[in-house]
Each structure stands twice: as structure tokens, then as C-alpha cells.
Amino acid sequence: MMELTSYVFSFENLIQDNFLYVDKTEYIWKLFQQKRSGFFLSRPRRFGKSLTVSTLKAFFEGRKELFKGLAVYDKPYDWKKYPVLHFNFGDCSAMMNTPKLLQEYLVTKINQAARIHGLSPEGTDPGLRFASLIELLTSSGEQVVILIDEY
Numbered sequence: 001m002m003e004l005t006s007y008v009f010s011f012e013n014l015i016q017d018n019f020l021y022v023d024k025t026e027y028i029w030k031l032f033q034q035k036r037s038g039f040f041l042s043r044p045r046r047f048g049k050s051l052t053v054s055t056l057k058a059f060f061e062g063r064k065e066l067f068k069g070l071a072v073y074d075k076p077y078d079w080k081k082y083p084v085l086h087f088n089f090g091d092c093s094a095m096m097n098t099p100k101l102l103q104e105y106l107v108t109k110i111n112q113a114a115r116i117h118g119l120s121p122e123g124t125d126p127g128l129r130f131a132s133l134i135e136l137l138t139s140s141g142e143q144v145v146i147l148i149d150e151y
Contacts (some may be wrong), residue, residue, distance in 0.1 A: 009050040011058050015066045024052065025072035028059055032077075053086070053149045060084050060145040082145045083137040085113045090150030106130075 002020040014021055031039060043049050058066050062081035067073045087109055096102045106126035114121050114133050121132035137144045 009054060011051060011054040012063070012066055014051070021070075023070045024048075025055070025059075025067060025070045028052075028056060029072045029075050029077075032059075050088075050149050053147050056145075057084050057086050057147055083117060083142055084145045084147060085133070085137075086147045086149070087113065088149040092150075 002018055004020045008014045008017070008019055011021075041049060041052065059072070060082045061084055062079040064073065064079040089109070092105060096105050103126050107124070107129055110121065110126060110129045110133055114136075117137065119133060119136045121129045121136060123129040123132050134144055
């Protein structure tokens, strides 16, 4: 029997560790079909936003094997791997109460995302560094998926 949990926020871990998953991938598929440039998903605390973001990350990384038995698995989708930038700002504390501290925090987050892709964006300003990272990721013609959690 599958175990129910509310403390696993990683879709990959939830599936691989055989926890009960309420399949919401049909809704992800419907979102994907809208071909919009952005979505804002807002829900109350503890309502599954982080798990949904993690599910979207696996979907856009082309991790089809994780979706076996779920609604989206047999959809007409090529499971193309997109470059995904996943930012979780859950560790941003009230201690970052000056523009300088916030800028340093943002640059650190951008650097972490760049390292995952083996890239070194230019610029010291967070906005310029982020733009540089996106430019590097799109240089091959791919669209970039940006996921933001705990904003």
C-alpha cells in the first residue's frame, strides 16, 4: 500500500519512493497546451505549490519515466528537454533588509542556477547577470523555462 505524505516536496522523490500521488498532470498538460509565455499559480500555504513546481520541472526536463501511469504520460508530447531555471526563495529571510544584501542573495541564486547548466553569466548586477544567463541558455535556440517557488 502506498504511503500518504505531506512532507515530500520533490516530485522525483515522491514517485521514486512510492508515495501516494494525486495525479494533477492532466492540468499541467492543459496549461502546456495554452502556449502562453507565463503563468502565475497562487494557492494558500501548504496547498501543494512546491510539489507542483517540482512536477513542472520534471515535465520540462523531459523526465518521462517519472510520469509512467500518470495522465500526461501518453499525451502527444515529445518529452523535449528544456533548459529549466528553478529558483526557490524560501530561504530568503527578513535579514536581507537592505538593497545590497538582497542583491548579493539574488546573485548567489543566479550563480547556483548557472552552475547547474555549466555556465558563467556576466555582470555583477542581478538583473544583468540574469539576462546574461538567459541569453546563454537561449543561444542554442531553445526556450528557457523559469520556475519560481516561495516568492
